[in-house]
Amino acid sequence: MFKILGLAGSIRRASVSKAILRTLAEKAPGDVEVTIFDLGDIPMFNQDLEDDLPASVRALREAVAACDGMIVVSPEYNHGMSGVIKNAIDWVSRPGYASVLVDKGVAIITTSESPLGGARAQGDLHKMFLSCLSRIAPGREVSIGGTQKGVVDGKLVDETQIRRAMTLIDAMLDEVCLVQGREKRGSRH
Ligand SMILES: Cc1cc2nc3c(=O)[nH]c(=O)nc-3n(C[C@H](O)[C@H](O)[C@H](O)COP(=O)(O)O)c2cc1C
Numbered sequence: 001m002f003k004i005l006g007l008a009g010s011i012r013r014a015s016v017s018k019a020i021l022r023t024l025a026e027k028a029p030g031d032v033e034v035t036i037f038d039l040g041d042i043p044m045f046n047q048d049l050e051d052d053l054p055a056s057v058r059a060l061r062e063a064v065a066a067c068d069g070m071i072v073v074s075p076e077y078n079h080g081m082s083g084v085i086k087n088a089i090d091w092v093s094r095p096g097y098a099s100v101l102v103d104k105g106v107a108i109i110t111t112s113e114s115p116l117g118g119a120r121a122q123g124d125l126h127k128m129f130l131s132c133l134s135r136i137a138p139g140r141e142v143s144i145g146g147t148q149k150g151v152v153d154g155k156l157v158d159e160t161q162i163r164r165a166m167t168l169i170d171a172m173l174d175e176v177c178l179v180q181g182r183e184k185r186g187s188r189h
Helices: 016-027 055-066 083-092 119-131 159-180
Strands: 002-008 032-037 069-077 105-111 142-144
Touching (some): 002 016, 002 055, 002 083, 002 159, 016 032, 016 069, 016 105, 016 159, 055 083, 069 083, 069 119, 069 159, 083 119, 105 119, 142 159
Parallel strands (some): 002 032
């Protein structure tokens, strides 16, 4: 089994990012278990608190440490990634270059209502996870746009986007296998 942690870069109730994450979790292959961690209780990063971490931050760090890889779905805000995901990763990224993010597989997905699907936030997320020495899943970028039509009743219904996201998740799991010395699964999608 692969233990995968899902993080959404939006904490609002009707979040499209959360809806996409939930859909991907439901459709994940049988050897993958996705647990979604809600970032709603994570406070603003404050280096003064690093020696006595808030309970929610400790729980997030432990969840990242315990997972094999991550699926991150972030909206684009003002042509960048959301502050919610940046803030969460800043907490988890410590100590620098030696955090629980090192060698962690990560599938990066962005979303926005516009046809661009948050493509500009992709670069931000790549740069951030690269600086954390994480293993970014290689492959075609998954930027899910037009979400007014593609997300219905809290579910991603656009089959093309679902297939693309699943292909990226397969690539992330291949990275996990490489890092952990496990036999490559072979694509499931
Ligand atoms: C503060 C703010 C800034 C935004 N900036 C952009 C943007 O730069 N580009 C874009 O395509 N969409 C932008 N949007 C639209 C969001 O990407 C879109 O509403 C997205 O679905 C929000 O994510 P959520 O549904 O998971 O909360 C912005 C929305 C907000 C609230």
